[in-house]
Amino acid sequence: MRQHGRTRTASAVVAAVAAAALGTAPAQAAEEPTPDPYRFGVGARSVVGAESSADAEVLEAGTTYRSSIGPGGKLNFRVDLDAERNAYVSVVAVPGPGTGLAYGDGIEVTLQDAQGTRCSSADEKVGAGRFARPLAAAAHRTIGGGRSTCQEEGAYNVLVERVGAGAGNPASADASASASASGTWALEIRHVTEPGLRQPGPTEAPTAWPSASPGLPGGETRETPGGSGFNDAAEISEGEWSSRMEAGRTYFYRVRVDWGQRIFATASLGSTNTGDFTFVSEALTMRLYNPVRALVEDGGTGSYDGRQKQASLDPLPEVAYENRFAGADKVQGMRLRGDYYLAVSLNPRLAQKFGRERFGVTLRVNVEGDAKAAPPYAEPVGDLGVSEGEKGERGDAMRLVGVAGVGTGALLVVGLVAWTLLARRAAAAPSQAAPSQGVPSAGAGAGHGAPLPGTPAPARGPVAGPVGPHATGGGSPYGDAHGYGPAGGPGHEGGTGQTDGAPRTEYGPPPAR
Numbered sequence: 218m219r220q221h222g223r224t225r226t227a228s229a230v231v232a233a234v235a236a237a238a239l240g241t242a243p244a245q246a247a248e249e250p251t252p253d254p255y256r257f258g259v260g261a262r263s264v265v266g267a268e269s270s271a272d273a274e275v276l277e278a279g280t281t282y283r284s285s286i287g288p289g290g291k292l293n294f295r296v297d298l299d300a301e302r303n304a305y306v307s308v309v310a311v312p313g314p315g316t317g318l319a320y321g322d323g324i325e326v327t328l329q330d331a332q333g334t335r336c337s338s339a340d341e342k343v344g345a346g347r348f349a350r351p352l353a354a355a356a357h358r359t360i361g362g363g364r365s366t367c368q369e370e371g372a373y374n375v376l377v378e379r380v381g382a383g384a385g386n387p388a389s390a391d392a393s394a395s396a397s398a399s400g401t402w403a404l405e406i407r408h409v410t411e412p413g414l415r416q417p418g419p420t421e422a423p424t425a426w427p428s429a430s431p432g433l434p435g436g437e438t439r440e441t442p443g444g445s446g447f448n449d450a451a452e453i454s455e456g457e458w459s460s461r462m463e464a465g466r467t468y469f470y471r472v473r474v475d476w477g478q479r480i481f482a483t484a485s486l487g488s489t490n491t492g493d494f495t496f497v498s499e500a501l502t503m504r505l506y507n508p509v510r511a512l513v514e515d516g517g518t519g520s521y522d523g524r525q526k527q528a529s530l531d532p533l534p535e536v537a538y539e540n541r542f543a544g545a546d547k548v549q550g551m552r553l554r555g556d557y558y559l560a561v562s563l564n565p566r567l568a569q570k571f572g573r574e575r576f577g578v579t580l581r582v583n584v585e586g587d588a589k590a591a592p593p594y595a596e597p598v599g600d601l602g603v604s605e606g607e608k609g610e611r612g613d614a615m616r617l618v619g620v621a622g623v624g625t626g627a628l629l630v631v632g633l634v635a636w637t638l639l640a641r642r643a644a645a646a647p648s649q650a651a652p653s654q655g656v657p658s659a660g661a662g663a664g665h666g667a668p669l670p671g672t673p674a675p676a677r678g679p680v681a682g683p684v685g686p687h688a689t690g691g692g693s694p695y696g697d698a699h700g701y702g703p704a705g706g707p708g709h710e711g712g713t714g715q716t717d718g719a720p721r722t723e724y725g726p727p728p729a730r
Contacts, residue, residue, distance in 0.1 A: 254313070254314050254349070254466070255311040255445055255467075256448050257403075257446065260281070261281040261405065262280060262283070263283050264282040264284050264294070265284060266286070266292020266294060267292065267293045270293045270295070270376075272293070273375075275294075276294050276295065276306065276408040278296075278304075278408050278410045281407050282406040283403065283405060283406075284403075284404040284406060285403050286310070286404055289379060290378070291376065291378050292376070292378075294375040295372055295373070295374060295375065296372075296375060296408055297372055297373075298358060298370065298371065298410070301413040301595070302411060302412055302413060303357065303358060303360055303410065303413070304358040304373075304409075304410045305355055305356070305357045305408070305509040306326060306328060306355065306356050306375050306407070306408050307355035307406070307407045307510035307511065308324055308326045308353070308377050308406050309351055309404065309405040309446070309447065310324035310351070310379070310403070310404055311352075311404070311405070312400065312402050313349060313402075314349055315349065315565075316349040316400050318343045318347050318349060319381055319382040320342070320343060320344060320347060320381075320382075321342055322342060322343045322379075322380070322381030323342030323354075323379075323381055324340060324341060324353075324354055324378070324379060324380065324402075325338060325339070325379075325380045326338065326339055326354045326375065326378075327375070328356040328358055328367070328374070328375055329373060329375075330366065330371070330373055331369075331373070333374075336356065336358045336373070337356045337359075338356055339354040339355055339511060340380060341512055342380070342381060344517075345498060346499035346564050350502075350560075350562045351446065353447075353512060354511070354512065356375070359541055359542075360413055361420065362420050362541070362542040363420070363542075405446075407510065409509055409601045411598065411601055412594045412596045414594060414595060415595045418538055418539065419538065420539060421539060421542070422537075422539050422540055422541075423540070423548070426532065426533075429532070430481055431583040433457070434456045434457055434581055434582060438459050439456060439457070439458055439459070440459050440460065441458050441459075441470075442468070443460060443462070443468025443561065444468065444469040444470070445466075445468070445469065447469060447471075447558055449469070450469035450556075450558055451469070451471070452470075452471050454472065454473070455582055455584045456582060457580070457581050458470070460577075460578055461575040461578075462563050462576055463563065463574055464564065464573075464575070464576065465564070465567075466562070467560055467563075468560070469559070469560050470559045470580065471556040471559075472556070472557050472559065472582055473556060473557075473584075474536055474554060474557050475536065475554045475588035476536050476537065476538075476588060476589040476590065476591055477537070477586050478535055478584055478586040479532075479534065479535045479536075479584070479586055480505070480582070480583070481582070481585065482505065482529070482530050482559055482582050482583075483528065483580070484501060484503040484516075484527065484559075484561050484578060485526070485528075485579045485581070486500060486525060486526050486527070486528075486563075486577075487577035488525045489571050489573065489576065495570045495571070496520045496522040496523075497521050497566045497571075498520050498521075499519065500518050500521030500526065501518040501526065501561065501562070501563055501564070502515065502516070502517040502518075502528065502562045503516050503517070503530070503560070505530055505533075505557060505559055506557065507551070507552070507555075507558075508553055508554075508557065511550050512550070513533065513550030513551060513557070514530045514533060516528040516529050516530050516531070531547070534548055534551050535586055536553065536554050537551070537552070538552065538553075554591070555600050
């Protein structure tokens with residue numbers, strides 16, 4: 218009986234250790250917390266916007282800040298610029314989950330010189346979906362291209378405004394606008410600069426580009442969960458990617474696009490079985506942002522009735538320095554190499570109408586063209602859209618996966634040692650009534666053997682992530698050429714808008730909605 222008691226003790230020890238290693242211990246089980254609607258940058262500084270430009274706090278280049286804005290709010294910040302570098306200020310506004318919003322509610326950012334002259338402005342609005350999701354806009358100061366304003370060294374003002382029906386007097390608005398007038402939105406603000414060129418570069422932006430979309434990307438469909446913001450966006454490459462997305466949430470992905478390359482993307486919302494005749498307007502929306510978080514293009518599924526629907530981006534030009542001098546917003550947005558961000562949002566009304574929380578979504582991404590040489594920058598340029606804290610966070614995420622795998626293996630080894638020692642003691646006891654049965658010895662073997670009786674099998678470590686896109690053919694290999702930053706994002710009705718005094722003529726093929 219003594220032997221059996223010790224054997225049971227050994228089994229219990231190993232089972233407990235294995236359960237702890239695999240995260241299945243019932244005593245330590247905890248309800249998974251609800252994820253935040255947006256992942257803010259690690260180490261972001263707090264900053265308070267001023268009512269007047271005279272009291273505005275300075276935003277340092279290469280730094281991420283956190284702030285907030287109330288209904289109808291107008292906040293002023295300051296950036297100090299020289300006469301050589303291009304500058305970008307982006308703002309991400311995060312309405313609270315479940316916040317009632319009107320069609321025109323949104324965020325706007327304007328960059329002004331010391332005379333109050335507008336260098337550029339951009340906005341992003343909620344649009345027809347009318348549900349809470351992160352909204353991003355970026356203003357810029359661009360050097361050259363025949364511009365006569367905003368070229369001087371000095372202090373520039375950044376004006377951040379909460380716009381739309383909810384920004385005015387709630388008493389004069391309709392019901393939906395009144396709902397949007399309540400609540401404070403969190404803000405993430407970033408200021409980055411881009412070096413000038415050693416010698417003048419091209420200033421003639423393209424007026425046309427191929428309008429045909431590429432075929433389906435090759436390879437098998439891979440599963441990946443998206444991130445909850447720009448800072449933790451899931452890295453993907455050309456190919457087909459699937460995910461189970463929760464209604465009411467926005468998922469972020471990042472794709473490397475080099476000089477001379479074009480990006481195409483579609484997002485398909487899978488079908489659902491329902492016996493009711495129902496539909497949801499703007500069930501899925503997809504937006505493309507450039508490396509400095511300026512909106513480039515957006516698309517939506519329109520009305521969804523349970524049959525599969527697809528959102529796609531209009532064809533875009535290849536990434537080129539001279540795109541910044543174009544009159545069309547979406548052409549200006551394709552002005553730098555680096556991480557381009559796809560944000561996919563599901564309407565919360567999907568859960569209400571179709572009685573389920575998660576829906577299957579498939580992303581198809583194509584990156585076309587060979588990488589070309591970078592423009593002749595006066596100094597090296599890294600990833601303009603990635604802060605040092607964000608670089609560390611992305612590296613830490615991968616290290617944590619590895620540590621988790623090592624920790625699990627170590628705990629299982631400890632459990633095996635405990636099993637062996639207790640079993641040997643039991644075998645040496647004088648009251649032993651029967652030979653030991655099935656006790657593993659501490660041999661020298663290694664490998665993926667069968668699990669111990671009554672315990673889970675050892676977990677394998679994480680599978681290596683997808684290989685990112687790489688340049689083929691002529692031009693500088695990615696990583697050797699210098700990068701540079703984009704202009705403010707494009708504008709659409711109910712989407713985003715940006716002006717910088719340039720002609721508003723639309724370039725390229727007409728949008729195919």
